[in-house]
Amino acid sequence: MRGHDETRLRERIATLGQSLFDRGLTMGSSGNISVRLEDGGWLMTPTNACLGRLDPSRIARLDRDGRWQGGDKPTKEHFLHMAMYAERPRSEAIVHLHSTHSVAVSCLPDIDPCDCIPPLTAYYVMRVGRLPLVPYHLPGDPALGDAVRGLAGRHSAVLLANHGPVVAGKSLEAAVYATEELEETAKLYLLLHGRNPRALTPEQVAELEARFPRD
Numbered sequence: 404m405r406g407h408d409e410t411r412l413r414e415r416i417a418t419l420g421q422s423l424f425d426r427g428l429t430m431g432s433s434g435n436i437s438v439r440l441e442d443g444g445w446l447m448t449p450t451n452a453c454l455g456r457l458d459p460s461r462i463a464r465l466d467r468d469g470r471w472q473g474g475d476k477p478t479k480e481h482f483l484h485m486a487m488y489a490e491r492p493r494s495e496a497i498v499h500l501h502s503t504h505s506v507a508v509s510c511l512p513d514i515d516p517c518d519c520i521p522p523l524t525a526y527y528v529m530r531v532g533r534l535p536l537v538p539y540h541l542p543g544d545p546a547l548g549d550a551v552r553g554l555a556g557r558h559s560a561v562l563l564a565n566h567g568p569v570v571a572g573k574s575l576e577a578a579v580y581a582t583e584e585l586e587e588t589a590k591l592y593l594l595l596h597g598r599n600p601r602a603l604t605p606e607q608v609a610e611l612e613a614r615f616p617r618d
């Protein structure tokens with residue numbers, strides 16, 4: 404049964420990776436996806452792999468301690484995923500992209516580092532919530548993992564400055580949909596920038612948070 408589930412998850416990662424790539428949400432060999440397995444291990448997309456052309460059988464498998472067990476070598480950004488999972492025991496999947504509009508927002512000088520994008524729509528609040536900014540680090544710097552870990556307990560999504568979002572979800576689909584919602588809301592925010600948009604009120608946000616908890 405477990406093997407069957409793992410095969411299905413590998414295929415889902417490849418299908419959703421291709422969907423993100425085909426719509427321009429990820430490009431080149433950037434971006435990575437991981438899923439928690441029932442035995443406590445993980446599936447993770449390989450280093451230097453294009454999400455648009457993943458071979459399900461070559462997706463990396465890690466054991467419950469995060470050690471590489473099989474498949475191609477996992478992404479060099481695996482520590483971002485592990486930092487997030489360590490603080491979020493109910494999260495089952497994580498997506499990290501260098502998606503254009505989210506990265507653009509992460510480069511703006513005047514965003515609130517505690518909450519990068521205002522609550523423009525109900526679905527953004529329901530799927531992403533408050534989005535903190537993680538200060539810029541050199542790619543691969545272990546201190547970046549520590550910075551993500553410091554925020555992940557309170558946030559299902561974080562935005563890495565001048566880099567991109569890391570988004571957790573209670574399923575692979577939930578993590579992908581939340582990432583898409585974040586990217587589209589970043590686009591909306593940029594469209595509205597300088598026009599003093601009317602965001603949802605704190606009362607409206609609180610009502611959504613109470614009725615639609617994320618994970």
Ligand SMILES: [Zn+2]
Nearest residue numbers: 480501566567
């Ligand atoms: Zn990255």
